[in-house]
Amino acid sequence: EAGVAQSPRYKIIEKRQSVAFWCNPISGHATLYWYQQILGQGPKLLIQFQNNGVVDDSQLPKDRFSAERLKGVDSTLKIQPAKLEDSAVYLCASSRTAYNEQFFGPGTRLTVL
Amino acid sequence: SQKIEQNSEALNIQEGKTATLTCNYTNYSPAYLQWYRQDPGRGPVFLLLIRENEKEKRKERLKVTFDTTLKQSLFHITASQPADSATYLCALDNRDDKIIFGKGTRLHILP
Numbered sequence: 001e002a003g004v005a006q007s008p009r010y011k012i013i014e015k016r017q018s019v020a021f022w023c024n025p026i027s028g029h030a031t032l033y034w035y036q037q038i039l040g041q042g043p044k045l046l047i048q049f050q051n052n053g054v055v056d057d058s059q060l061p062k063d064r065f066s067a068e069r070l071k072g073v074d075s076t077l078k079i080q081p082a083k084l085e086d087s088a089v090y091l092c093a094s095s096r097t098a099y100n101e102q103f104f105g106p107g108t109r110l111t112v113l
Numbered sequence: 114s115q116k117i118e119q120n121s122e123a124l125n126i127q128e129g130k131t132a133t134l135t136c137n138y139t140n141y142s143p144a145y146l147q148w149y150r151q152d153p154g155r156g157p158v159f160l161l162l163i164r165e166n167e168k169e170k171r172k173e174r175l176k177v178t179f180d181t182t183l184k185q186s187l188f189h190i191t192a193s194q195p196a197d198s199a200t201y202l203c204a205l206d207n208r209d210d211k212i213i214f215g216k217g218t219r220l221h222i223l224p
Binding site for chain 2: 043055091102103107
C-alpha cells in the first residue's frame, strides 16, 4: 500500500510570512495526526483528527496555527504568521484507529529566517 | 508533572551484543506503549506495541518488556548490527486516545 505523502519536503520562509503543509494519509485510515519535531526532541502532537472531527488540539497554538481535514481524507496545516521558533520538521501520520500503530510521512522541514 | 524519560545520552554498543534501551514514565497510566525507529531525515517507523496486560513482546531480534509497577519499558535488540543504528522513540497513550512521545535515544552500533 502507498505510504503517507507530504508536501513540500522543505520550506524556507521569513518570519511573519504564511506557510501551508499538505498531507495525504494511507487510504482507509480514520485517524490523522500532525506533529512538530524540533531537532533532538521527540514528535510533539499538534492536532489529531478522527475522520473529519478533531480529537485533540490542546497543543496547537491556535493564534497562529490552523488545520483542517477535507472530507476525512487529506489534511492541511497552516501557520500564519510564522515565528522563528516554528522552525522544525512537521510530520503527518495516520492510523486505522487511534489505538493502532501510526504510519508517518517523510515530514516537511520548515526554516523560518 | 507527567514525564517520559529515555536514555538521555547516545548509546554505543559493539556489533553482535544486545542493545537495551529504557523508557521510564511518571504520572501516566498507559494502556499500551509503542516503540518506533527514526533515521535521520525520515519519519518514525513503528516497531512494536505492548499492552499493559502483556509482560513481554518479541519480533525477530527485538524484544520489549513493560513493567507497570516500575513504570518502565525496556527495548532490546539482540545480535545488534550497524544497520540498527538509529534513534529509537517510545510512545505511550494517556488512556484518552492521545499518544505522547519521548525524546528518543540515539543508538550507535560499532562494527
